[in-house]
Amino acid sequence: MCVVALAHRAHPDWPLLLIGNRDEFHARPAAPLHSWDDGSDIVAGRDLQAGGTWLGLHRASGRAVVVTNVRGAMPDPAKESRGALVVDMLRGEGRFAAPTAEDLPRFNAFNLFAVEGGETRLLTNRPVPLIMPLEPGVHALANEPVDAPCPRATRLRIALEATVAAGGDGERLLDTLMAEDDPALFLRGDVYGTRASTLVAVSAAGDVRMIERRYEKDGRPAGTTALEFRIGS
Incomplete structure (x- = not known):
C-alpha cells in the first residue's frame, strides 16, 4: 500500500476500518483478494513475485496488518521481504511474527500498521x-517517512474521520480513493500506478467485510472482489 488510513476503536459499530490504495508497477504479478489455501487463515491479495502481501486479515484471530514502502530509499534485493513480514505478523508465526526494533533494519524502507485485539501499533x-503503540482514533500513513508532512495521508485521514463522524461503514471511501479530481490519492500511469483500492471493515460482533477494487494501466477497472465472513469462523 502507498496510502492507508485506519480507524481503530473510533467507531461504535465498526471498531476497525482500514482503507487504502496500493501503488505498484503494472507488470508485477499479483493475485486478487482471496482466502489463502495454505492453512495460514490469511485473507489478502498476494504478490506473486515475492509471495507476500501488502494488506491482510487473519480470519481466526482478527489480526490486521498493512505495509507501505517509503519513497527515496533505493531497494536492496538482499534485504528481507516486506511482504513476508506482513505474512509472519498476520499468522503469528515465523521469524518476524513479533518483530523487535532491532529486526526492522533487515527490511527495505517501510511503514506498517498492525492491529490485534484492542491494540494498534x-x-x-x-x-x-x-515500534510505537497508537491511541484509539484515526491514523494514516503513506510512502513518506513518518516524521515528514504528507498531503496524501492527511487527505485520506480527514476523509476517514468524516466517515466515522457520520457513522458510515467506509465503503463510499472507495470512490474517494479513485476520484479523478484527486490525483493525490489515485495514480494513473502506463508503467506504475494504483493497482488496487481496499476496504477492511470489522464490526463489533466480529463480522468482516473486505472489498478490493483492482485497476489496470491508466486506472482502467480490472475487477472487484467482495468477501464477508466472521472472525473465528
Whole structure:
C-alpha cells in the first residue's frame, strides 16, 4: 500500500476500518483478494513475485496488518521481504511474527500498521527503527517517512474521520480513493500506478467485510472482489 488510513476503536459499530490504495508497477504479478489455501487463515491479495502481501486479515484471530514502502530509499534485493513480514505478523508465526526494533533494519524502507485485539501499533524503519503503540482514533500513513508532512495521508485521514463522524461503514471511501479530481490519492500511469483500492471493515460482533477494487494501466477497472465472513469462523 502507498496510502492507508485506519480507524481503530473510533467507531461504535465498526471498531476497525482500514482503507487504502496500493501503488505498484503494472507488470508485477499479483493475485486478487482471496482466502489463502495454505492453512495460514490469511485473507489478502498476494504478490506473486515475492509471495507476500501488502494488506491482510487473519480470519481466526482478527489480526490486521498493512505495509507501505517509503519513497527515496533505493531497494536492496538482499534485504528481507516486506511482504513476508506482513505474512509472519498476520499468522503469528515465523521469524518476524513479533518483530523487535532491532529486526526492522533487515527490511527495505517501510511503514506498517498492525492491529490485534484492542491494540494498534506503528512500525517503521524511517527515519529510525520505531515500534510505537497508537491511541484509539484515526491514523494514516503513506510512502513518506513518518516524521515528514504528507498531503496524501492527511487527505485520506480527514476523509476517514468524516466517515466515522457520520457513522458510515467506509465503503463510499472507495470512490474517494479513485476520484479523478484527486490525483493525490489515485495514480494513473502506463508503467506504475494504483493497482488496487481496499476496504477492511470489522464490526463489533466480529463480522468482516473486505472489498478490493483492482485497476489496470491508466486506472482502467480490472475487477472487484467482495468477501464477508466472521472472525473465528
